[in-house]
Amino acid sequence: MAEHNHSWSNAIFVDGQFRPPAAGGGTLAVHDKSSDEVLGVAGSAGIADVDAAVASSVIAQRAWAALPHSQRAAVLRRVAAALEHADGFRELIMRETGSIAGKADYEIASAVGELTEAASLASRPVGEVLQTGHEGRFSVSERVPVGLVGVITPWNFPLVLGMRVIAPALALGNAVLLKPSPETPVSGGLAIGELFERAGAPAGIFQVLPGGEEIGRRLVEHPDVAMIHFTGSTTVGREIARTAGSLLKKTSLELGGNNALIVLNDADIDQAAMIGAWSSFHYQGQTCISAGRHIVDRSVAEAYLRNLADRAAAITVGNPFRDGTGLGPIINNAQLKRAKGLLDEAVAGGARILTGGTSEGRFFRPTVVVDVHPAAALWTEEIFAPIAPVAVVDGADQAVALANDTRYGLVSSVVGTDVHRATEVARRLDCAMVHVNDATPQDEPLAPFGGTGHSGLGGRAGGDSNLEEFTERRWRTVTGSPVHYPY
Template identity: 40%
Template sequence: MTQVKTTGLTKEVDFLSFTKSYINGQWVEGASERKYNDLNPYDHSVIATISIATKAQLEEAYQAAKAAKDEWAANTQLRQDVLKNFIQYLQDQQEAIINTLVLETGSSVLKSQVELQLTIGLLEETLKIVDSLGKVKTVDPTMPDKVNHVYRSPLGVVSTIAPFNFPLYLSIRSIAPALALGNTVVHKPDIQAGLSSGSIIAKALEQSGIPAGVFNSLLTDIEEIGDSMLDHPDVKLISFTGSTAVGRHIGRIAGGSFKRVALELGGNSPFIVLKDADVDQAVKAAIFGKFLHSGQICMAINRFIVHEDVYDEFAKKFVAHASTLPYGNPQDPTTIVGPLINQVQLDKALKKIGKLKEAGADVLLEGQLVGNVLTPYVFGNVDNSSEIAQNELFAPIAILIKASSDDHAIELANDTEYGLSSAIFTTDLARGEELALRVEAGMTHINDQTVNDLPNIPFGGVKASGVGRYGNPWIIDEFTETKWVSVQEKERPFPF
């Protein structure tokens, strides 16, 4: 049996120095002539310079993953040991990981701490599914003398593609169950968060004793590799978290070659405040669900749909609270609102603000641009059918929409192509749950905000917000192949 080395590390690692790709158990310089300057979103200083990995290096990764898959799938104890060591490594390197998240992604210290703890919790839950392979389930026979068994086996090689906003957690959400269930992985982080989303994970797995080829992480971009992670013949599943537009593109390619997909896409999460809601508590939840990580979360509240009877009270208290949020350098542990990830996203946010003003929305809180930090904006009486309300904001911009009744609120909430997360505030819990079932979303939270994720719940969206479910045990279906084997124990008579 392969011997697994433990982390044995107490010294803090400088993850900003891990600017190479990790292929077949080796750290290799990207072979492209192109370089990428990894910038601190707060001050645009260069924190690392990365050599881009090429399409040829990506092919090396796939070949390595293919060669490693059978031995990895066959060794349950090894998979379990690696995951345990992985958890220990993250715990040992908490300070260095949080520092990397803050510097590379503009995350606040609070958000970075939350992300790391979510990641560790997910890995702990993933340990529970390591022995799910080869399990035999006897199905009640529908015919005499026939025994039915159901087997699970790994899919093989999996492509995982992660976004910049929760780079560590949203990478691990796909990587951990894929590895636990005996698959091998070729991973591409968003290069803006390549160290947080790729290098930290690769270093942790290397130290945890993962065999060469089982996990590969490439610091590259679409300009260099095109659709090679999607149409590669050895790829059995593509797990992607990101925009709906890219998700549609992946779906078209994967569908043509019958590859599986697990897609967590864009959101337009409604936060519904009914007339009987506890407004003070609703405001507290609303502020957190909107402004955590400056609104750069797929589950972040996108539309506040408020019953007209409590609209003015909610708006006044929400604005008062939003105006007090600390903003600035995310390295300051008191900061809540930090920078957006890059200038492109900032320009998009400013354009949306301009369109809201042009459309005549009430400016309830006029934010400001302080360096690279956009402070909270709040707009009232926004038209739910407008372009801005119908699309993901991904910025510290809150829009309030007035509903004339509970039914009208549900109608407004469902009037979108998206359906990821949602929330309802009401003091009538039974009524709240009844209305929750009418909201067209994969998740609805009563008397809470929309940014919730647990490793043992079915996380995912409907409509244009995605395909598939993460979380134990639902993720097992996504990352394994199910096979029925029947055994006819006595001769079966046939009619002809």
């Protein structure tokens, strides 16, 4: 993967092409997260690049929105085809995010699905005729594009979490400026630009501006960016909400989670432990929809803990390119330090580690821990590491109360053989998404994805929810001849 082989080397993607950043920009080293090998050097945008890109996007968006829906849909289908046949995208995701092949394959397939569904979104009805009390008046509520959407994405699922916003926003006639995480400037940004270039997308409707906090801040503050969509931590989301709110700017925030997995007393323990292991350890636990709290009925707790610990101990941790590897590295040293700190604090407060808790470099063993104090940060905060804290409760009522004792409201799961009972427990949970007899990490292009409380602000992504997310309602009336008024 020599640097000179990449169109994105030392470049940003603006006006339909790759070019070096303007004065004030710079570069970003692109690292293999398992080996720390430098894969190449991407461009890093400066403030001047943001301002120039905004100006060209505003012009391009008007022409893009005026196109027939079939032409917008055709562009998205060509991008989907380019992704399906893109050489090296799987390897790029694996290297840049430290994920195993299965996770990379999921990202690609899911991103293709997002593009395909968005292409169909372009032809959805965008208005409705309203009743009116005025004779001779035609009254309609119509949906119009928001305009220019600034998208700030995280490093954990950079391709699909970007495409989940990019594709529907474009389908509905908006333009998009994307700022990917500095950890994943290529798989989360510049390589997506290559797809749009290959698909012959009109210049300016989609642009990629890798960079640091100052680039994200400028996107949020720029008066011509009509909407900000941010996926990331609650701490940063709160800052964005504060700034965007003062500007009265439309904002959608998909933030963190402290998600509960409830195991009822009639659960099949082997199945429950399998669901629990996947919920907490999948992609090193580095997803907002990972299970950060396992809440287990006392009557089955011993068996569940034993099974979950056995599954954790059997997972191979190492280089994702080696056969049989189940987990790769933690994304960076800062995240590793935070995870260890959360675990050490919990142990100092009386928690017991049943398995794991160790690391070699950034390769962190999947960990099962019990007796965590309910006030410990390991229990109350998002973990973002392969750690499964388990609490034991007496009955479903206590389980529901403990699950709801959080500021977050993203996702929960309930496991039990009596589906009716498990569903009734699920209905009592205060979160935006809930799954019965399945893992917490779930996402589909047609499903309304999002959170409440500290897990999100704004609408939902997915299916018809995207119509609300990326359009504004406009009331329009037409009267056959001018209406006369007293003055």
